[in-house]
Amino acid sequence: RIDGARLWKSLMDLARIGGTPKGGVCRIALTDLDRQGRDLFVQWAREAGCSIRIDAIGNIFARRAGADDSLAPVMTGSHIDTQPTGGKFDGNYGVMAGLEVVRTLNAAGVRTRAPIEVAVWTNEEGSRFVPVMMGSGVFAGAFTLEHALAQRDAQGVSVAEALAAIGYAGQAGAAPAVGAYFEAHIEQGPVLENHERVIGVVQAALGQRWYDVTVQGMEAHAGPTPMELRQDALLAASALVAEVNRIALDRLPHARGTVGSLEVHPNSRNVIPGRVKLSVDLRAPDDAQLLDMDAALRAACARIAAERGLAIGVEQVVYFPPQPFTPHLVEAVRANAADLGYSCMDVVSGAGHDAVYVARVAPAAMVFVPCADGISHNEIEDADPAHLEAGCNVLLRAMLASAGV
């Protein structure tokens, strides 16, 4: 069994890097705070006897040697980048749980047959750079390294430049084989809490399509310009925000539609907005339904543009289909949770995770634990130490079963 207090202390120590007054964490991908977090992980992993490898997109792999190092490693991990107003657990839990597995094996003097690796994937959150889940996406070949390195943030800094600046641009080369991949994560939604279960056995993750939408109207004076002559880009964008919500509401219970980011130009009180840029995030459990939502979004844009006499451009920037996890690993999670006496239930992940991409190239599964009020992507994100300990015990057992002793 793992040491719950040690796991909690690692989480709290890591949370100090980028900690916010409201108790959250702002440690955005490939910033200097991200570097500090990475450096701390690398130090801890070395102290636990691991060797470190960095790949060309900045993913970190900490390896604990196995009895037979020619075997593909059994891997776990997640990410330590956060949302601008993120919490202490999203991603960080999966990485610290992996480290805790290594420390537990060290303390017990257990030698596994296959090596164990703990991965820290680059830019999972996608708030600074799209595509989201960038490091695992490159690892799994979902898009190319060159595509990822060329992406730029809102200030025009590229991923390649940001990686070089923090000293985490590692070696290029083909991704090595993975024997099995497990990722522990907080649920980030209310289902486990509502059902009073400790372990979520994750069956699959929703598919996602993300878009950049630009509404091009005409700037004019808010006073003398008659209402009926306006091409108000914000008025059109507002209609689109309502439509994105409607597209998901029409496809309950599992579809989601969100406009998370919206920028107005020139954003002056007495100027009719001339241009609005906004993001759209659509999710569904079924790929055909997700495509249908794509069509509904495009139709809504075309209708609003025609009604209001302005132009709306739609560019898809992220797409991945719903991803089922590997049945025998999912079963291993369920069986070990039951064996340990934890209440559990099957769940579907509404969020994307690095495991979604890794599942394209290796057997993969996930372990969810509850978070307070189902709240995540918020500084008040919280989790029960006992639940985090339980999830880490399930992770340990499932990894040992895959790696062999």
Next chain:
Amino acid sequence: RIDGARLWKSLMDLARIGGTPKGGVCRIALTDLDRQGRDLFVQWAREAGCSIRIDAIGNIFARRAGADDSLAPVMTGSHIDTQPTGGKFDGNYGVMAGLEVVRTLNAAGVRTRAPIEVAVWTNEEGSRFVPVMMGSGVFAGAFTLEHALAQRDAQGVSVAEALAAIGYAGQAGAAPAVGAYFEAHIEQGPVLENHERVIGVVQAALGQRWYDVTVQGMEAHAGPTPMELRQDALLAASALVAEVNRIALDRLPHARGTVGSLEVHPNSRNVIPGRVKLSVDLRAPDDAQLLDMDAALRAACARIAAERGLAIGVEQVVYFPPQPFTPHLVEAVRANAADLGYSCMDVVSGAGHDAVYVARVAPAAMVFVPCADGISHNEIEDADPAHLEAGCNVLLRAMLASAGV
């Protein structure tokens, strides 16, 4: 008659300070570019024999002595601050037209009985600091000097600090009496052009109410958070944008409603927005109607907040009632336009102008000229040199009639 080519050259020379690639001007109030524009005006006014006075809110008064300097001056002027994406004519025309009147009187060797003054009012646009029309508002006692100096921009810089930084914090003291005030301005709307008239005889300006609105929802993850459990601040704000438009559409032809500025927090693609701040700008020709729009706005905020289970705060930051101009000066504008053979018509100003506040403490009137396609608060703002010349000739005649020769 004034020299149209000289007037045009002054406008083009001034437009170089803060000129944008699209042919507009970005010379925001109390920035270093504003200082450069002010310095150029002061230099030109001194070269034209004027004395310069700066008051405590940074208004500049350039005075051409009269035969009887004990008489209250006949004043003209406007502003040279611009919108972030502003044009070459809004405000600048009124100041350069005043300078052209002085230069014309100099060239003709005319001595007026009352002195002539050209005013450059501080922060008319209101895009960096509210209240809008700040310099003329302090001059006319619409609000106090202390209130104005304490206002801060989005970066937290106060008006007092910004004035000191550009060296235009002048002498405090009671505003001197003004014999008559005339302001020449582009119309900033389509009415004169649609009616093919050269001079607009401005009867009054719409009243205005501006607000800061804050929608407080709850940040959460865009994936696992069920649609029905969300408190999406942007979804609520979008409903309010539509309502602001509706409030004006229900009160045509003269009411206006605009959301020009909107900021989303944390503005991340996969985070349900937790907070949105937006501006609301309501205008009407009748004070009772404007109050009715205020009530409609507050009711819409309360209804949306209740429907969506979140909080909406409304703070009024600008209010002035509809302002009629002084009948005998309005008549002077009309009579001189007719005398000069220019086509003219009565208009109402949809924009606020410094004349609106000056009209509270002195007889005041305005002269409008058309602008291309009625577009203003846009870098493509344009005007016909012949129209600008015509407006300046009307200004010259009206000022001479008031000042006496």
